[in-house]
Amino acid sequence: MSAARVAVVGGSLAGLRAAEQLRAAGHTGPVTVLGAEPWLPYNRPPLSKEALAEGGAPDALAARLAFRRRASIADVDFRLGDPVAAAVLADRTLVTEAGHTLGYDGLVVATGLRPRRLAVPGPSTGRHVLRTVADCHALRAALSGPADVVVVGAGFVGCEVAGTLHGLGHRVTVVEPAGPPMVRVLGAPVATAVQRHHEAAGIRFVIGAGVTAFTGDSRLTGVVLDTGETLPADVVVEAVGSVCNVEWLAGNDLDLSDGVLTDNHLRAAERVVAVGDLARFPNPLVDDVPRRVEHWSIPTDTAKRAAATLAAELAELAGVTPDLVRNGAPFAPVPSFWSDQLGLRFQSYGSPALADEVRVEEGDPDHLPGGLLATYHRDGRHLGSLAINLSPARQRELREAFHHEGVPA
Amino acid sequence: MKVIVDLALCQDHGQCAIAAPEVFRINDEGHLEFDGTPEEAMREYVEEAADVCPVQAILIEG
Numbered sequence: 001m002s003a004a005r006v007a008v009v010g011g012s013l014a015g016l017r018a019a020e021q022l023r024a025a026g027h028t029g030p031v032t033v034l035g036a037e038p039w040l041p042y043n044r045p046p047l048s049k050e051a052l053a054e055g056g057a058p059d060a061l062a063a064r065l066a067f068r069r070r071a072s073i074a075d076v077d078f079r080l081g082d083p084v085a086a087a088v089l090a091d092r093t094l095v096t097e098a099g100h101t102l103g104y105d106g107l108v109v110a111t112g113l114r115p116r117r118l119a120v121p122g123p124s125t126g127r128h129v130l131r132t133v134a135d136c137h138a139l140r141a142a143l144s145g146p147a148d149v150v151v152v153g154a155g156f157v158g159c160e161v162a163g164t165l166h167g168l169g170h171r172v173t174v175v176e177p178a179g180p181p182m183v184r185v186l187g188a189p190v191a192t193a194v195q196r197h198h199e200a201a202g203i204r205f206v207i208g209a210g211v212t213a214f215t216g217d218s219r220l221t222g223v224v225l226d227t228g229e230t231l232p233a234d235v236v237v238e239a240v241g242s243v244c245n246v247e248w249l250a251g252n253d254l255d256l257s258d259g260v261l262t263d264n265h266l267r268a269a270e271r272v273v274a275v276g277d278l279a280r281f282p283n284p285l286v287d288d289v290p291r292r293v294e295h296w297s298i299p300t301d302t303a304k305r306a307a308a309t310l311a312a313e314l315a316e317l318a319g320v321t322p323d324l325v326r327n328g329a330p331f332a333p334v335p336s337f338w339s340d341q342l343g344l345r346f347q348s349y350g351s352p353a354l355a356d357e358v359r360v361e362e363g364d365p366d367h368l369p370g371g372l373l374a375t376y377h378r379d380g381r382h383l384g385s386l387a388i389n390l391s392p393a394r395q396r397e398l399r400e401a402f403h404h405e406g407v408p409a
Numbered sequence: 410m411k412v413i414v415d416l417a418l419c420q421d422h423g424q425c426a427i428a429a430p431e432v433f434r435i436n437d438e439g440h441l442e443f444d445g446t447p448e449e450a451m452r453e454y455v456e457e458a459a460d461v462c463p464v465q466a467i468l469i470e471g
């Protein structure tokens with residue numbers, strides 16, 4: 001169809017799916033994936049769950065968690081371990097940190113996120129984050145005997161890490177300034193119920209407190225809070241959100257204020273699309289405000305759409321009219337995520353975080369393992385559903401409800 | 410086409426059953442059942458099911 005060359009920058013889930021979906025969209029030209037990490041694309045969610053519990057060296061973890069790759073991308077060139085340092089979109093060239101230059105005809109931006117760090121004084125040892133197999137290994141290796149662990153940030157990753165490390169026999173405290181765990185997504189009634197569940201399991205929560213410093217000289221010994229309390233700590237896990245990896249795109253007139261701004265078809269500029277955690281696109285299922293969505297389902301959904309957009313643009317360039325007509329329909333994926341914490345499986349559909357009203361529809365908030373269903377609303381519109389420990393059949397109904405409610409007129 | 414599910418990995422998430430209900434289903438006990446030799450015409454759906462499995466337990470051969 002077209003011999004155009006595509007460069008995919010970012011070698012994780014979104015980059016992999018973009019390569020596969022370019023082939024599915026009929027693009028036959030060369031595809032190169034450039035990744036900063038030295039490993040082929042691997043699955044991150046286990047890093048705060050089973051992989052953290054089981055441990056392993058980075059190479060072994062990456063091999064164990066490697067994504068299945070479709071046969072259609074056997075000829076895709078993965079250039080790993082050399083981050084792209086800069087892109088010049090006007091010239092359609094990339095330069096890597098090692099100094100290699102690569103020209104392309106179409107570009108897929110898939111560089112995702114990195115953990116935000118706390119900017120407070122104190123020793124730099126003993127402080128961990130969790131995004132890569134190397135992070136997972138380092139955290140696990142820092143914990144030999146039973147230790148005092150302080151997790152800063154009670155979002156999903158923080159809570160999962162807390163649950164996993166508690167399960168390994170460590171004394172775990174979670175510090176969160178904003179409110180009960182995961183409250184931004186779950187809403188207050190569900191978040192407080194989850195906090196009670198986790199506390200009953202043995203995790204301590206310090207809510208409403210911020211971290212002002214770490215104590216210790218060469219070795220970390222504690223975490224100082226703005227309440228005056230100092231928590232003993234051998235290890236700190238900073239789970240305080242993320243920063244988008246967009247620096248390499250600077251100077252190209254893209255809107256990089258929060259990830260990469262795209263239109264509804266994931267197009268950021270001429271022959272440039274963005275996919276995954278850093279793509280900021282409007283979803284007509286909700287409204288017309290572009291947003292980033294940091295869920296595992298989004299790289300796969302956005303890659304499908306973005307690949308169709310880019311393949312069509314490249315085919316047109318070659319004078320071929322694309323036979324794929326799916327370009328016309330609005331892109332309206334149902335966001336979905338899951339989380340596993342201390343015997344609770346969360347499954348969410350839609351956008352609970354955008355709601356201003358929570359309704360507990362089913363179940364007893366004081367006995368979450370028995371199952372709970374909450375729905376989330378804004379201006380009377382149903383925006384999201386959250387199931388805790390409900391059967392897959394029920395989850396399927398919840399997801400389908402969104403397809404049927406469909407895109408608002 | 411041959412479909413293999415690593416049942417030691419599978420956590421009965423059921424995402425595969427949403428993507429390809431003709432091939433994967435969650436039974437009344439909440440466990441996965443699947444057709445190990447689906448028709449070639451199902452390939453795109455089976456690929457999609459393998460993509461969306463959170464623990465990447467689905468393998469496709471042939």
Ligand SMILES: Cc1cc2nc3c(=O)[nH]c(=O)nc-3n(C[C@H](O)[C@H](O)[C@H](O)COP(=O)(O)OP(=O)(O)OC[C@H]3O[C@@H](n4cnc5c(N)ncnc54)[C@H](O)[C@@H]3O)c2cc1C
Nearest residue numbers: 010012013014036045083084111112113276277295296337
């Ligand atoms: C510990 C953890 C647990 C999670 N658990 C869940 C869960 O239970 N459920 C759920 O729904 N979601 C979960 N997620 C979120 C999910 O993993 C992400 O949504 C997904 O990884 C996003 O994929 P991505 O490819 O867009 O970005 P990323 O996975 O961030 O990949 C981006 C890649 O680009 C590379 N890169 C960055 N800069 C450059 C550069 N300049 N040049 C080349 N390469 C570059 C990075 O090294 C990285 O490999 C979890 C995430 C983490 C970290």
Ligand code: SF4
Nearest residue numbers: 419420422423425462
């Ligand atoms: S999606 Fe994966 S984990 Fe879930 S039931 Fe299917 S095979 Fe099992």
